[in-house]
Amino acid sequence: MISKYLCMFILLVIIIYCLIKKDDIYISKSGVNGLGLFAGRDYKKGSVIIKNLFPHKSEDKILYNIIPKKDFKKYILKEGKYINHCSIQYNSDVTTNDKKIYKLIAIKDIYKGQEITSNYDKVNMSYPFIAKSGKDFNVC
Incomplete structure (x- = not known):
């Protein structure tokens, strides 16, 4: 008999797989800092890169105000x-439209193999739970 938790885990894996095709984005060595997220295909301006940046929270949980780093x-x-x-x-x-599902979108054309970056400070102004950049962050 399959446990309830195993079924929930399998369902979560299927949902995540459906949200992101693994060849659409990938992690690799970054010229900006350590490892980075890269485009596995071309994205046109306005395209959704990631449909749900925070899939590991309850569906009804609203994210807006500052939250503990461990929760993030x-x-x-x-x-x-x-x-x-x-x-x-x-x-x-x-x-986001509802502060429950947050999407990552291309704000300019992004080409296959190009690193996907965001301005943390700009994002933080709209969504305070996402941290600002630190003093030691690279400027690019």
């Missing part, structure tokens, strides 16, 4: 952890 790390999609900060030449932004 628990909620965010693995690939989302590798979106590096870029203050000038960033190419993606975070958006």
Whole structure:
């Protein structure tokens, strides 16, 4: 007999797989900082890169105000952890209609193999639970 938790885990894996095709984005060595998130295909301006940046929280949980760092790390999609900060030449932004589902969208054309970056400070102004950049962050 399959346990309830195993069924829930399998369902979660299927949902995540459906949200992101693994060849659409990938993690690799970054020229900005450590590892980064990269485009596995071309994205046109306005395209959704990630449909749900925070799939590991309850569906009805609203994210807006500052939350503990441990909760943020628990909620965010693995690939989302590798979106590096870029203050000038960033190419993606975070958006939501309901403060429950947050999408990562291309704000300019992004080409296959190009790093996907966001301006943490700009995102933080709209969504305070997403941290600002630190003093030691690279400018790009």
